[in-house]
Amino acid sequence: MRKLFGTDGIRAVAGQAPLDAHTIFAVGVALAHQLKPVAAQPAVILGMDTRESSDWIAATLAAGLREGGARVESAGVITTPAIAFLARKHGFAAGVVISASHNPWHDNGIKIFGGDGYKLADEVELRIEDEIFRQLESVSAPDTSTLKAPPVEAKYRKDYEAFLLSAVPGLELGDLKIVLDCANGAASALAPELFARLGGKVVLTHANPDGRNINDDCGALHPKTVAAETKAQSADLGVTFDGDADRALFADANGNVVNGDGVLLLAARDLKARGLLRKETVVATTMSNMGLEAALRRDAIAMLRAPVGDKYVLERMQAEGASLGGEQSGHILFPHLATTGDGLLTALVVFDIVRRSGKPLHELLADLKVFPQVILNVKVREKKPLHDSASIAATISAAEAELDGNGRVVVRYSGTEPLARVMIEAESEEAMRRHAEAIADAIRTELGA
Numbered sequence: 310m311r312k313l314f315g316t317d318g319i320r321a322v323a324g325q326a327p328l329d330a331h332t333i334f335a336v337g338v339a340l341a342h343q344l345k346p347v348a349a350q351p352a353v354i355l356g357m358d359t360r361e362s363s364d365w366i367a368a369t370l371a372a373g374l375r376e377g378g379a380r381v382e383s384a385g386v387i388t389t390p391a392i393a394f395l396a397r398k399h400g401f402a403a404g405v406v407i408s409a410s411h412n413p414w415h416d417n418g419i420k421i422f423g424g425d426g427y428k429l430a431d432e433v434e435l436r437i438e439d440e441i442f443r444q445l446e447s448v449s450a451p452d453t454s455t456l457k458a459p460p461v462e463a464k465y466r467k468d469y470e471a472f473l474l475s476a477v478p479g480l481e482l483g484d485l486k487i488v489l490d491c492a493n494g495a496a497s498a499l500a501p502e503l504f505a506r507l508g509g510k511v512v513l514t515h516a517n518p519d520g521r522n523i524n525d526d527c528g529a530l531h532p533k534t535v536a537a538e539t540k541a542q543s544a545d546l547g548v549t550f551d552g553d554a555d556r557a558l559f560a561d562a563n564g565n566v567v568n569g570d571g572v573l574l575l576a577a578r579d580l581k582a583r584g585l586l587r588k589e590t591v592v593a594t595t596m597s598n599m600g601l602e603a604a605l606r607r608d609a610i611a612m613l614r615a616p617v618g619d620k621y622v623l624e625r626m627q628a629e630g631a632s633l634g635g636e637q638s639g640h641i642l643f644p645h646l647a648t649t650g651d652g653l654l655t656a657l658v659v660f661d662i663v664r665r666s667g668k669p670l671h672e673l674l675a676d677l678k679v680f681p682q683v684i685l686n687v688k689v690r691e692k693k694p695l696h697d698s699a700s701i702a703a704t705i706s707a708a709e710a711e712l713d714g715n716g717r718v719v720v721r722y723s724g725t726e727p728l729a730r731v732m733i734e735a736e737s738e739e740a741m742r743r744h745a746e747a748i749a750d751a752i753r754t755e756l757g758a
Contacts, residue, residue: 316724337373482509
């Protein structure tokens, strides 16, 4: 069982274990050692988001990588999917991003991609973890005040922007008015210039990071912010990214939020119409709404479910030979274009579909009837198997028995935070809320922090 890596890398409060200087340095040494079979002096590319802790973490990690025998280059502030792309394009042995995605500014994290541009498999992360714990016993914590992050090479950002434009050839926004919420995160370094090259009228919001305002009442964790602004601006579309821009959510002209389920339906129909939807199949997760499944079924498109986490969606896609997958949270996977979820790429794809269709977003998704859904987050002191508790298991079973196929119950732990997530869908909003609260109360009683 992994002790450091969650569903999306290592994540914690910056400066506290496992994101203290000693552990970060050990991560660098361990990763370099694990890459030695790839090359005698493996090359690693680093990127980061806009948190005030990103610089010292990048400098400490780079020092550890060099101590382990690796060569390090930096793309500076850049999105997570950009590092995945650059690692693959330029033949790096690995790519590493310093980011905590949608978490608040005081958190940070370390995400690692292989030289193929894909997130590491669980067994690889386990090997690196074992090496990290060995290194912690032998290496000393560096004095971070003496360390500097590698110099930023501007060519990497230009390479990534060129890739994005080539991925959706011929896209012009024309007379579209679009609101962009950059979450004061990594997208702030790329989106303004990128979308300025596409025409249209672009209204930029939350694109002035100060190290502490990332995701602060903005970004993909707060999609109603961009939805309200889109309506206030009388814009055609709005898009909002998370802190490292590997996912995107949207807003239509009426100020309604369009999440990843809506994007999957939009993209699935477009790919099928162009003969590009392999096996007429889409891979979603356990969190996707039953309304998406029903809408896809009407178009003779099958929907399969994977565990939460875009790398698990990708694994299911590869096993099934599917060409489209994603999460309700906005991670959308287009494997014919990229190796990982990419918020900027998703935005370009959505804008392209809207432009080619000549229809507004709300009209394209008018038949997506969403089942009432609630998600409750419960802070827990430990992540014991939920069904080991008789009271929790009984409460979940009671909900499933009453819903009896006319709703869904999904209870799981967050892979990145000390939270249990309770998701209930039901045709009846009263039943949905009643069962969600009952399960959440049972978890609080047994495991609450």
